[in-house]
Amino acid sequence: MEMSVVQVDHDDELSELSDNMLMRRFQQTRDQRCFELLWDRHRSDIYRRCLAFLRDRQGAEDAVQAAFHNALAKADSFQEGNGEFGSWIQQIARHWCINQVSSAHARLRVSADDMLESLPAAPGDTELANLVRNVLSELGPEQRITLKLLYVEGLSYEEIAKLQGWTVAQVKTYAQNGRRMFQRRWDRMPKR
Amino acid sequence: MTPEERSFRDRFESGFVAVRPRRGDCPNAETLSAYAAGTLDAATVAIVEGHVATCGLCDSLVERVRAFDVPRVVATEAWWKRLGIWFWRPLPAYVIAAGALCVPLLLLRDKTPRGVTVAVPSVVTLPPYEAVAVVEAGATREATTRPGAVISGDSFLLKFSYPINPSFEYAASIDAGPVVPIRSLDETGHFELFCRRAAFKTGPHTVTIIETDRRTRAKQTRTLLFEL
Numbered sequence: 001m002e003m004s005v006v007q008v009d010h011d012d013e014l015s016e017l018s019d020n021m022l023m024r025r026f027q028q029t030r031d032q033r034c035f036e037l038l039w040d041r042h043r044s045d046i047y048r049r050c051l052a053f054l055r056d057r058q059g060a061e062d063a064v065q066a067a068f069h070n071a072l073a074k075a076d077s078f079q080e081g082n083g084e085f086g087s088w089i090q091q092i093a094r095h096w097c098i099n100q101v102s103s104a105h106a107r108l109r110v111s112a113d114d115m116l117e118s119l120p121a122a123p124g125d126t127e128l129a130n131l132v133r134n135v136l137s138e139l140g141p142e143q144r145i146t147l148k149l150l151y152v153e154g155l156s157y158e159e160i161a162k163l164q165g166w167t168v169a170q171v172k173t174y175a176q177n178g179r180r181m182f183q184r185r186w187d188r189m190p191k192r
Numbered sequence: 193m194t195p196e197e198r199s200f201r202d203r204f205e206s207g208f209v210a211v212r213p214r215r216g217d218c219p220n221a222e223t224l225s226a227y228a229a230g231t232l233d234a235a236t237v238a239i240v241e242g243h244v245a246t247c248g249l250c251d252s253l254v255e256r257v258r259a260f261d262v263p264r265v266v267a268t269e270a271w272w273k274r275l276g277i278w279f280w281r282p283l284p285a286y287v288i289a290a291g292a293l294c295v296p297l298l299l300l301r302d303k304t305p306r307g308v309t310v311a312v313p314s315v316v317t318l319p320p321y322e323a324v325a326v327v328e329a330g331a332t333r334e335a336t337t338r339p340g341a342v343i344s345g346d347s348f349l350l351k352f353s354y355p356i357n358p359s360f361e362y363a364a365s366i367d368a369g370p371v372v373p374i375r376s377l378d379e380t381g382h383f384e385l386f387c388r389r390a391a392f393k394t395g396p397h398t399v400t401i402i403e404t405d406r407r408t409r410a411k412q413t414r415t416l417l418f419e420l
Contacts, residue, residue, distance in 0.1 A: 101252075
């Protein structure tokens with residue numbers, strides 16, 4: 001996933017063009033300077049977004065490289081009428097990030113499924129399931145996700161920490177606060 | 193497992209297990225990407241949302257997508273909330289507590305000036321500080337001490353300031369006498385020389401500062417004036 005990041009003196013004329021005009025020009029002329037300008041304009045924004053998604057600097061750098069590499073490879077499919085270049089490159093980067101994390105999830109899901117087969121069978125109580133779901137939806141994202149990963153997916157603290165890019169201590173804190181909030185809201189919830 | 197964890201598990205495990213079979217398979221990356229981009233039809237959105245509500249892995253993925261779409265969400269919080277979060281972290285709290293403890297210690301510490309004595313010819317054994325008159329040499333070549341400096345007793349303190357550079361070494365000579373190394377102990381360029389009054393006639397005198405570059409050994413001198 002190599003990509004040229006050489007700084008060049010762009011023509012004034014080029015630097016005044018909008019993103020979409022640069023893309024059109026690139027499609028017509030294959031002038032690399034157009035793509036380098038687009039790289040300069042968008043890479044820091046894409047990096048921030050990828051970092052927020054992946055929570056890992058190295059991973060975010062790889063994601064930026066991959067997104068621009070993919071954009072370069074399918075530059076001809078970009079159509080001005082479908083939106084701005086910024087949105088298009090964000091979509092490519094987002095999709096790359098989702099793929100990365102999904103494949104990690106798939107590996108975990110297999111091991112979690114094996115583990116959960118040993119748990120007692122679900123009682124089939126729709127009302128109970130709905131109650132749990134409703135109470136979970138009222139928790140903050142970190143607490144909600146931690147409880148689901150612990151008790152629905154059956155992951156360990158260490159697995160959750162690795163998956164989420166948190167420390168084990170953070171996971172334990174979220175779990176503890178999540179359990180407390182869950183019980184509090186559960187007790188307040190009207191039940192049949 | 194802590195008692196609190198055990199009690200929670202005993203009470204709610206069946207509820208969490210009941211959630212699992214009803215959620216269906218996880219949507220693939222393409223579907224989640226389309227869901228995030230808002231390009232799915234309403235029926236598929238309902239299915240995805242129903243699944244995400246009970247799947248920790250997909251919920252985590254959707255939260256990440258939200259973070260991607262609004263990467264600076266933390267910065268949009270009110271400043272006092274961010275400050276509150278920062279204060280509740282252990283390290284800043286400990287640093288602030290340590291700083292608060294240092295304030296009384298700094299106030300109570302010994303305030304005796306950390307001057308320097310050097311062995312210039314007219315240096316004498318240090319008398320009690322309070323008994324020594326002070327003469328200030330000028331900070332520039334032409335400057336002199338303020339008129340009216342009172343000299344009493346048999347010694348005085350010659351104080352001067354000179355901008356020092358760590359890569360230079362310094363020496364001084366009074367009235368073109370022997371050159372003696374000097375050092376500013378407080379490293380801010382304040383020098384103090386204890387001098388015997390009898391070694392000086394009444395009138396103008398000079399203290400010559402010789403600074404030598406440690407690397408090139410190049411020298412330059414500056415003369416400060418003072419009057420007794």
